[in-house]
Amino acid sequence: MAERLLVLMILIVTVAVPAGITWSKGRRVEFVLGFLLLGMIWIVAACRLARPSSWWARRFYGPEKMQRALDRFRTEVRKAP
Numbered sequence: 001m002a003e004r005l006l007v008l009m010i011l012i013v014t015v016a017v018p019a020g021i022t023w024s025k026g027r028r029v030e031f032v033l034g035f036l037l038l039g040m041i042w043i044v045a046a047c048r049l050a051r052p053s054s055w056w057a058r059r060f061y062g063p064e065k066m067q068r069a070l071d072r073f074r075t076e077v078r079k080a081p
Contacts, residue, residue, distance in 0.1 A: 018042035026054030 022031045022045040030045035050056040052069040
């Protein structure tokens with residue numbers, strides 16, 4: 001029984017937590033891709049900068065990090081001339 005509990009806790013830490021962080025950072029495409037790639041992309045997406053409009057950015061980012069997020073995603077929206 002203890003082994004099953006340990007496996008469940010490891011599964012939650014390695015899959016569910018990064019998936020939740022990915023979703024709350026506003027990275028919807030990476031969240032969906034995580035299902036296709038068995039969750040591996042969730043770990044990468046959880047470490048990346050959140051979208052400025054996401055709950056994660058509003059809750060956890062200070063002025064400097066929020067400015068980095070705004071700069072990063074502002075350039076992503078611009079169209080090439």
